[in-house]
Amino acid sequence: MSMSIADMRKDYSRQSLEVHDVLQNPVLQFKKWFDEATQAQLPEANAMHLSTVSSDGKPVGRIVLLKGIEQETFVFYTNYESRKGKELLHTPWAALTFFWIELERQVRIEGEVSKVSPEKSTEYFHSRPRGSQIGAWVSPQSETIPDRTFLEKRQEELTQQFDGREIPRPEHWGGFAIRPQSIEFWQGRPSRLHDRIRYTKTAGTDWVIERLAP
Structure with a gap:
């Protein structure tokens, strides 16, 4: 290796984050940061790390x-019979992490999970490209399969089966x-003295806003 992993580091200095600067509602604050990430044309700004709990x-x-x-x-779609689907149905709590390195920002979200309504899922399903719709039928997600040919054969069969009609x-x-x-909103700062602002839900619709040590 040309460089020791322990020596890899970056000093952050683009922006700051203060309690008096953030919006009172964290979802609106997230939307603000997300809009800035998309306007900056960051690749896959909507990519997030999803953490679940195994059985x-x-x-x-x-x-x-x-x-x-x-x-x-915060909504995402998947196969309910996949590993993550089964884990979320068994333990309906999850953590999400967004990391926008170009903006030196991170957002961590923890919360309770529920299924989206069948009507909303169907609406989104039909907004997807046709190939992705077929893919949802093709893949027994997270299950062991013999080889890629298994998927390709299933794709061909289902493409023919649904030819000329709406895919359910x-x-x-x-x-x-x-x-x-x-x-929690994290803004990188010099010397690892980062800004961290955490919102915690209280009874009703109120949020407690606190600064955390980096």
């Missing part, structure tokens, strides 16, 4: 794509919505 209490993570912010929930949404495919109980 034996171990953390599990992967990257998924945010597909909506609706009624103060599979019952095993749909959305999850995370309703945040805590949202």
